Amino acid sequence: QVQLVESGGGLAQAGGSLRLSCSASGRTLSSYAMAWFRQAPGKEREFVAGISRSGSSTYYADSLKGRFTISRDNAKIALYLQMNSLKPEDTAVYYCAAKISGGVYSTDTAYNYWGQGTQVTVSS
Secondary structure, three states, X not given: OOOEEEEOOEEEEOXXXXXXXXXXXXXXXXXXXXXXXXXXXXXXXXXXXXXXXXXXXXXEOHHHOOOEEEEEEOOOOEEEEEEOOOOHXXXXXXXXXXXXXXXXXXXXXXXXXXXXXXXXXXXX
């Protein structure tokens, strides 16, 4: 069992930046493809970004390319999401997820482990 813990959420102004982190207690993340998802109130959970096990390949939702950057540090057992030029529509709970086998998928049902989520609120 892998327990994922997100941190770094909070309140930001439009145009600002936040950096989310995800760690796994007592486990390395290098065995898993990882991703960030988000869920806004009244909406379904959506794919934000994903990264391969080695970190050599990254994937983004088309609408977020250029503003968000996913990265990982396998030595520090951490996953990151750098969010720049934030917009009010980025307001959501952000989740990190780990996938045991295969590569990055954009569907949440493909992921085996989830964090509890961290709230990001962007004010206009």
